[in-house]
Amino acid sequence: MSEHAHKGHKPQKAYENDAFMNSSDGRLLRIMAEMLEPQHRFRRQKIRDSVAFFGSARIKSAAAAQTMMHEANQAKRNKAEKVLAAQRALDMSQYYEGAVELAQMLTRWSIEKNFDYYICSGGGPGIMEAANRGASLVEGGRSIGLNISLPFEQYPNPYISEELNIEFNYFFIRKFWFAYLAKAIVVFPGGFGTMDEFFEVITLIQTRKTSKQIPMILYGSGFWKKLINFDFMAETGMISPDDLKLFQFADTPLEAFNMITVELERLRKLHPNYYR
Numbered sequence: 001m002s003e004h005a006h007k008g009h010k011p012q013k014a015y016e017n018d019a020f021m022n023s024s025d026g027r028l029l030r031i032m033a034e035m036l037e038p039q040h041r042f043r044r045q046k047i048r049d050s051v052a053f054f055g056s057a058r059i060k061s062a063a064a065a066q067t068m069m070h071e072a073n074q075a076k077r078n079k080a081e082k083v084l085a086a087q088r089a090l091d092m093s094q095y096y097e098g099a100v101e102l103a104q105m106l107t108r109w110s111i112e113k114n115f116d117y118y119i120c121s122g123g124g125p126g127i128m129e130a131a132n133r134g135a136s137l138v139e140g141g142r143s144i145g146l147n148i149s150l151p152f153e154q155y156p157n158p159y160i161s162e163e164l165n166i167e168f169n170y171f172f173i174r175k176f177w178f179a180y181l182a183k184a185i186v187v188f189p190g191g192f193g194t195m196d197e198f199f200e201v202i203t204l205i206q207t208r209k210t211s212k213q214i215p216m217i218l219y220g221s222g223f224w225k226k227l228i229n230f231d232f233m234a235e236t237g238m239i240s241p242d243d244l245k246l247f248q249f250a251d252t253p254l255e256a257f258n259m260i261t262v263e264l265e266r267l268r269k270l271h272p273n274y275y276r
Contacts, residue, residue: 055127103134
């Protein structure tokens with residue numbers, strides 16, 4: 001064949017083939033990418049430890065709830081229903097404000113102690129926004145947002161540090177990164193998603209599938225004890241009485257702060273290479 005003969009078309013590389021990468025056959029590669037890209041980013045940013053905040057995306061700030069109440073009082077139609085919803089938002093806003101304060105306290109403590117604990121949230125609104133917001137109020141404070149793509153679009157809140165704003169497609173990979181980085185977890189009131197996150201992590205701790213001790217705080221004892229009868233679970237033998245020691249209740253930012261910091265400082269002394 002002549003050296004000037006026509007050469008065949010150079011095929012596209014598999015990883016440059018968007019149709020393949022986004023197909024069912026490319027799913028494993030997408031899963032691997034969601035495992036490895038955050039790892040690459042965290043290593044570059046020298047991040048190993050976090051305090052994770054779980055909680056509802058629906059809880060509003062006190063200011064937003066007050067605006068909601070003002071608008072409800074001005075409503076021409078369905079006023080009673082709107083006032084009731086606004087009052088509920090006002091009542092629940094205490095948890096948003098508590099998350100802001102706690103995240104701020106923990107971030108300041110970490111910086112002052114020259115520790116490297118970063119606030120980590122699910123990246124969206126509500127309690128997630130409050131956690132990132134609290135960290136942002138401290139000079140030099142950075143925080144992580146592990147957002148998830150949803151059909152009704154959960155957008156990242158504006159308080160996440162830009163270089164630590166990560167978007168996931170797969171819930172299970174997102175939960176892996178929550179648990180992998182977490183040296184402590186605070187669970188605020190929430191719905192199905194919060195329950196899923198709490199029960200998955202508490203099961204890992206209960207079954208000793210984690211190689212670390214993770215202080216677990218349930219914030220808002222009135223909410224949690226009404227929602228879940230943990231004592232009944234122990235009484236009926238569904239969990240061991242000792243399983244009730246796997247978490248603690250807190251009702252104020254200061255109470256939660258003291259529980260977390262005392263335990264983390266204790267663990268750092270026992271395991272200096274792990275709890276840095």
